[in-house]
Amino acid sequence: DVKVTQSSRYLVKRTGEKVFLECVQDMDHENMFWYRQDPGLGLRLIYFSYDVKMKEKGDIPEGYSVSREKKERFSLILESASTNQTSMYLCASSFPRQPQHFGDGTRLSIL
């Protein structure tokens, strides 16, 4: 079975902090994705990566950056956390044009 592991299930941070969310997959997938999900807004793609050190902006990249130094690990960085970044963050991975497999999610609260 595919395993996508997100480092934290729940996280509380303060405004202005730099926040790191980590995601690791064990299936040698080329593609990795970061989404946020808010009530009534569905899944929104923040960034994705199709290879080590490669990244592409999704629909809502503002206020975020990403890092992919190793194939199995994809990090989402909130440069200076703000309250409007309180959300559920979901990481996913896949082979090209194959279904994505999701981690359990990180519920992030910014106070």
Place this chain on the structure above:
Amino acid sequence: QKEVEQNSGPLSVPEGAIASLNCTYSDRGSQSFFWYRQYSGKSPELIMSIYSNGDKEDGRFTAQLNKASQYVSLLIRDSQPSDSATYLCAVNEGTARQLTFGSGTQLTVLP
């Protein structure tokens, strides 16, 4: 702009009935189609993949794809209360690396 539309719901069906979930997409080049189930507070879970026209059955689930009409549907036979969840349709256009998700249909199966 690629779009994936789902009937917004919420949809309620009695236990034992057939639940029908529909999805239309705008990009004629779409090649891969997926249905995910998401329980409240949990991450999306892949339940069906379909790539060619026609029906694909897996237990109580049947996915139907009609590329000419640009729709994909999910039928759940003998619906159970445990099927109560939000169902997400996701589409991959032939050359895209990412999926486009619909906003989801909330299904409630009444005992």
